[in-house]
Amino acid sequence: MKKEQTVPNFVELEKNVLKFWDDNKCFNKLVEKNRGNERFKFLDGPATANNRLGVHHFWGRTLKDLTIRYNALKGRDCQYQNGFDAQGLWVEVNIEKELGLNGKPEVMEYGIDKFTNKCMERVNYFANEITKQSIRMGQWMDWENSYFTNTDENITSIWHFLKECDKRGWIVKKNRPMAWCPRCGTSLSEHEMSGSYGEVEHTAVFIKLPVKNKDFKMVAWTTTPWTLSANVALAVNPDFDYVKVCFNGENLVLGKDRLKILKQDVEILETFKGSDLVGLEYETCFPELKDQNFAHKIVAWDMVDNAEGSCVVHIAPGCGAEDFELGQTLNLPEICPINEQGVMLDSTGFLAGKKTTDVVDLVVNRLDKDQKLLYAHKYKHSYPHCWRCKTDLVYKLISAWFIKIDEIRPLALKAIEDVEFKPDFAKKRMVDWLNNMGDWNISRSRFYGLPLPFYVCEKCGKLHVIGSLAELKKMAVEPEKVDKLPNIHRPWIDDIKIKCECGEELSRIAEVGDVWLDAGITPFSTKKYFTDKKYFEANFPSDYVCEMVEQIKLWFYSLLIMSVVLTGKAPYKKIVTYQYVKDEKGGEFHKSGGNSLEADVVADKVGADVTRYLYASSSPANDMRFGFNLTDEARRKLLSFWNVYTFFNTYASLDNPDLANFKPTEKDFTISDKWLVEIVNKFVEDADRYYADDKSFLVVRDFEKLVDDLSNFYIRSNRKRFWKSENKNDQMTAYWCLYNAIKSLIRVMTPIIPFVCEHIWQNLVREIEKDEAICVMLSGFPTKIYDISFEGVLENTKIARDIMSTAQRLRNENQIKVKQPLKTMYVSGGENTLKVLEDFGAIIKEELNIKNLEEVTDDSKFNDEYLSVNFKAAGAVLKGDVQKLKTQLSALNDEQAQKLVEQYKKGTVCVGDFKELDSSLFNLEKKPKTDFVIAHENGNTVVLDINLDKQLIMEGMYREFVRGLQVLRKEADFSIDERIFASFETSDEQSAEVVFMFMEKIKQEVLIKKLIEDIEKPVISKKVEMGDSFVIVKLGR
Template sequence: MAAPSAHPGFRKPEATPDFAALELEQIERWRRHDTFARQVRDGGSGEFVFYDGPPFATGTPHYGHLLAGTLKDIVPRYWAMRGYRVERRFGWDCHGLPVEMEIEKDLGLKSPSEVIAYGVGRYNEACRSIVLRYTSLWRQTVERMGRWVDFDRDYKTMDPPFMESVWWVFRRLWDQGLLYRGHKVMPYSWRLGTPLSNFEAGMDYRKVQDPSVTAAFLVTSDVPWGAGADDPRVFLLAWTTTPWTLPSNMGLCVGPDIAYAVARARSGGPAYIAAASLVGGLLGDHEVLATLSGTELVGLRYRPLFDCFASAAADGAFRVVADGYVVEDQTGIVHTAPAFGEDDHRVALHWGLPMRDPVDAEGRFTGDVASIVGGQVVGLFVKDADKLLVRDLKDRGLLFRQATIDHDYPFCWRSGTPLIYKAMPTWFVRVESVAPGSGARPLRERMAELNAQTCWVPDYVGQKRFGNWIREARDWAISRNRFWGTPLPVWQCVGCGHMECIGSIAELRARAGLEVHDLHKHFVDPIEWPCTQCGAATLQRTPEVLDCWFESGSMPYAQNHYPFKNKELVERNLPAAFIAEGLDQTRGWFYTLLVLSTALFDRPAFQNVIVNGLILAEDGAKMSKRLKNYPDPNAILDSYGADALRALLVTSPAVRAEPMRFSESGVREVVRAVLLPLWNAYSFFATYAVADGWTPPAQPLPLARRQLLDRWVLSALQSVVADVNAEMAQYRLYNVIPRVLGFVDDLTNWYIRRSRRRFWKTDDDADKQAAYETLYEVLTTFSRLLAPILPFFAELLFQRLEARDAADSVHLQRFPQADPAHIDAALEAQMALVRTVARLGRNLRETARINVRQPLRRLTIALQDGAADPWHALMADAVACDMVAEELNVKAVDVSPAGPDQFVQWSARLNFKTAAKRLGAKTKDVAAALAALSTAEVRTAQDAMGRDAAWTVHGESLGRDDVEFRAAPRPGLLTAVEGRVAVALDADLDDELRREGLARELLSRIQSARKEAGFDVQDRIAVRLDTTSAALAAAATAHDGWLRDESLAVRLDCAIVADVLGAIDVAGHEVSMQLQRVVV
């Protein structure tokens, strides 16, 4: 009679899976059947809106991109399987410093002046030519990672429609009075010749060593403190770490309420003025000539250290002023250079100090300082001039003290050069300030309110890191003195200063009277038109371009050319349901999105956001292409596949916005602990299904007709489904992924291992059918559950187990929804208890070095409250006890009515760290009293402390933190305690147990030999054993029937011989083994 045919979807699995190769097959399948497009097209009527932050394509994808990309893939896949339409358009950041730095390296340009000499038009076209240099590699890597995203409809920030929408955004801000051009001290990149925003300045702080200089400023006002002294001079002492700013000094600032001393060292010399509390550290042994408040020092005049701007005295320079930001540190007097310090600039405006700036756009000293240091600093980069300036001060007796200081200093995030702070004209969006006379409140206040409506994962990032940043947000500097970017759409009259803002190509065309097809700088800069205000001059475009963060913050509108097209679509889809990026974007894209959405629409930009942490090299250092301290992502994908990498990334601390140390061994461990067990589960099912010709029935067996283990695994699966849906609704992937992958252990290390015998049975009975149906239902449901996380393996399961046709896909199915009827919480609790007992028993075996194949006589279980314990009935159930007995290979399992104290002795020990200081001299006596307590007394103390009650020992009251409780097994028992559960294992062996243990060892070797011989699981065999060991022969004879049943042997012959050829060792006994297939 022919065997029944197998289900068409089942096939005998490969012996050794090549996950990377199998994934490539799935990619080809998705391409061939256009699966991604079908998922989007066939989505439900509801929209799930996802914004994808645009990367620069001037570099290759790194692990940070792959992590963020995986998060951006998991969530949209999930909601697509929930029945939503989820568009996923990729986008490219095309403008800005990353592109410009790349092209300058290619062209050998080193400064803005060299760019201008090269030609802005040529330069910009060169930028355009490399913008998409690595797009094909990006597309290849993103696809290889299993991420589904639409590259064919990608948006590019350099495309005219996108740029026109950015102009519209700018114009809206202009019309609302939220834009202004101010002259402020800004973080300045002298290498790039442009100011940066405050959040950009915070992106790259490094430890540096700078000079620490205290300079002496000679007082020129008529003061009495030097009269009659050998040295009548009086100096003000001021400290700085930027000696290069001293030539631009215009004032000295004191704290109005700080007490200052005029003091002279007792050894003689001039008098010095510094904060009274600091004079001793500055002068040593000294006498105080006078004490004054900072307010009393205001107006005091002094001689500048350098004479290059001596004429500024006529404009009010070189006098003492006061401000509350000054504190009692160093000297308590702050050198003020209004052109190079934010507080300096503010104080100068308040007190009317002039400003002098002898530093050019490339950070070099100009000819304005030719009169100092013999002209040696002219043309020098300012920081390189520090040593010359300090030496000059020393030579002239004006250097009071010199040292070095280690501190954090901001560097340009693109060029890697140290920033300087420099006053310059810059365009700002009002975030902190409000337009004069507007009556409006600061935008940041409304931003904070809208931010509270957003679900941040992790929560602390939004409420603290991002929330605090918003509350203290400054006006946003949006202009850059660069070339390749969206030009500011502002034209200004060269005569009267009248300005006009252009919000569209049509408006520019109307103003200029000519066609405009490209909005880049070299196309729009030549456009001029007559001024309608003065009628005497023309309007020319202001030269700056927009910060590329302004463009990426505009992407919700600009990607759809809003408002010129898709107006209803864009407004309907605000805010996005979901975005995800790295922690650094709290001061980048997350921030600019919120600024613009608040200003334009009074809405949050996004409802839910997942923030990932930084990925570091294995040693904790920053990943570096130069140092090559991390494995190539493509090599990892080729070796292990994308699912393994995805699983590692999304189970790491990085999904909680914490740093992750990446290692190849971590990927390898995911293959071992997750993918191979999953494969083995599938392989186990498919192997037996093919062998038995099993097919899924039209009507599955009802739950009531399945055994406890089946009902448990189905309940556990449904609980996972319920938990996953609940957590996904809150975007807590750090709870979702471990829950899903944790079920792999439930399935493989418990359900399948406990059910193997049911599949081996030759009888085609109802229990075997139930096992097949249960495992099939688990695997097919789990493939859907797994699909957003491990899309390749999920697809493989689906294709191998249930695909209806070649074009079908797990990603076109609906995500599982929990069936409450299948959830049995009591059963899950019972099985958890059984597994805890089994684990404790296995640990005891390992501790005692007793192999699990060696049967033992008895395991005794005791619960915390004995027979009254709520878990007692669950554990005393006969089926539960049988499972424990089988799992631990013991002959009997007893559930004791008594508590765990029958197995252990409890002791108490004083925690000296918390108690010794309070107890003082009584510490030793209390410790001795604790050590002398009986088990019953210790348990009484535990109960009391569990109720937060104090406990008195030797007359002293002790709290919970003062005492450490310890449990030790009673002599002669193998015991273990965990929570409410205690177990004791009887480890005594008799001859009968030893024979059975030896038989089990023998069976293990027979089964290994079957596998090595390549026999199928259903093959019948004959076994011939030759051994020198009477004990092994006795074991084989005593358990002959069992050995034959377990190994599918129709015959097992064992002979005692004097010598064994080709012997193998079985638990210390020599035996040779011959296996032969038998046709039945």
């Protein structure tokens, strides 16, 4: 067995383990070992193959990997297919930047074919980079068979889904305002908008528009001044109170609840209901514009609120979803004032040719000139931006393709009734989203994406939805072209024309599909839905999917909708979500913010296990923070475990215990051995349950507690059994217990910290048990380390440790070091106290450095009783003389105080000037007698006799001296079993007496083979403290 470093180089260790796994094909052997067993059906949410992964992306990958590893340890036949999201706007935006292109027109000029090829090259490059990063982080997947969403198989699977939707009448094309990115030149769906809002500051305006044939103007408000060019109506709440007021010489009408916007006191001239204003005609902002040639009227709308603005809403159905719905109800005109690039159209007159972001001052100045501006102001609000290029979005009236959701919604809600969500609150979010989600906008005006298989015949009006390549070939004007397609992306697919029943030749529509169609079809494209129904049914639905909580509205939603359409079922049995990874200050990770950390770079700095450990220890229900201060803390915890292992390694490498051929009998176990067996068995049982319940953070919590118990209880109290035991069988039993504890720990923890566990498995387990599995992942999840249970041991151990903890606190409070032995400790407690003291007496005395340990029934003999004033009772009787009573009581000596206690017990007390006071005016108190300290904790009373005689003091000095010598041995880097020479020069008679009295013990403890007068060339020479004295020590070989 190779002796280990005290402080390991985790990074070097991990790279050696990676090579070991690869050289020995450990992953392949695990797959083969579990093949044909109970299936663990996993579906990976595809990672965007567009950039290298930041460390914040690896919370999810850690959770997935540890879950699959756990199930593999349980013997289940797991699915290991990784996924890559391989097309869509995220790739396009980066290729535009790379090529120096700015928007759709320049892409088209560059060439869609070359642009698509560039996108594919980027995807392949970063898929390879992400694979290397993931392998470095210890993630075990079938990396040679990852799925990609840009494959013909994935695309045609979506075609099939869309055809099924069309058969049921769910594919529709309609006009409506959609969130639109003017830079990318495409719309965004509702679920793409999730998480895209941020606080921004815009210029808002209050306008005042004259009402025809009335003496007042209506005050309205908008935060998007460019939309005033598309105004078609003003809306009021019919049930609100509105007032006419005189303001700066003109009459204005606004909601009574919003008078404060005028910023001064005004006289109310008239009050009326909103319904009284409905139907009045007004002059719009810019009546001369081409599209404004119609009557503008005030309309009723119960969506108008009084929280902001003026209670009068400017309505532009071509620029907002809610306005559009109102316009549909009231048959209002629809005006779209912008083009795809967010540039104002010619029809907007003085605004034409300018971007929406550049017209604010023009609008404000024109309104002011026409006396229609009340005032403009800066306004902070939550506003959406493009989730890829971060450009502020606008709402644009477009013609787009949708999947109607109303008939699918109840099917989806029914399907998720039996789906388990982790954390539980995620299910409510999904239900809320399903209940409120509108129709799914599936079309995008872009290039590199799913080519929607829609062919519209302008002659007969028929929509043809192609459901497969075979169907495309069957309907194609030139079928041979289908076979020659390099792939079915634009522009190649656009060359394929089909023939309508009416004889017309049709071209595919230009739009591509929403990227969430790409990811949502993966249960069908990756699980052989179209080619092997038996395989599909055996692997659908997935047992487990895991992604960030925002995917409830994105991937989990698209998976559900597409699965319900195709099978009527949910595609998953369990959804696990996790929150956001923030930096140490609570900020989001961004390259632009300078705080982005690439995952493999972090692994090569602090270690992948440290990173995985930090993630596994965090509850997915809450945001977590990541930074190097936090990884330092995680590393410290891993080092605690490493120290347990190296303790065993250090002594076992000297003794070479034959544990493969040794198993203790029940009578061989000490009480601490029995505790260790029980606590490890409990840890294994609990960890099994926590893993199954997706609570790795509880596994980590219990692991840390167990490691602390091993270090500070078992090893501490059994150290001499490993080194100085005269009983060979007892020594072997101690080795056996600690070895099996470590072995169980690494088998439980390998899903979380696979590198460290593999290293220990190879250097410890495989050295002791040559026939063990070649890799820890092939060893299976552990069971009990001993067949017999030791009932009551855990409970009694807790009592013993509570007693020791209380005694240690008493020592600390009284500044008595543990090296200083004490004569006696007395304990009283519950019914198990005597058995605890019998079982753990030797450990308690050794740990606390106590000579004698006694159980007592009560602590009265260690206390003196005395009286204090019961201020509540005495105050009612003595009034102002209470303080006088307290003073006279405090002035008594011990003998007088004891006489008062005797009086108290008889019913009356005489103190100084106070005669025959009733005992109820006093409290009977206790205080420890001289030389005793007492504490009451956890149902136990602990008493320490702290009186020190000369013998105890000298023994304390001896222990302090030995500890100092052990520190010197370590500083001098002597091996643990190396025998050395020493010379001592004492500072006074007391130190000399101690050294003389304990000489043999000192030599035995410190492995001094000979004490000589002086060492000419010592390895180390230092002063060692011994109470108030010291000794000059020289150590040498």
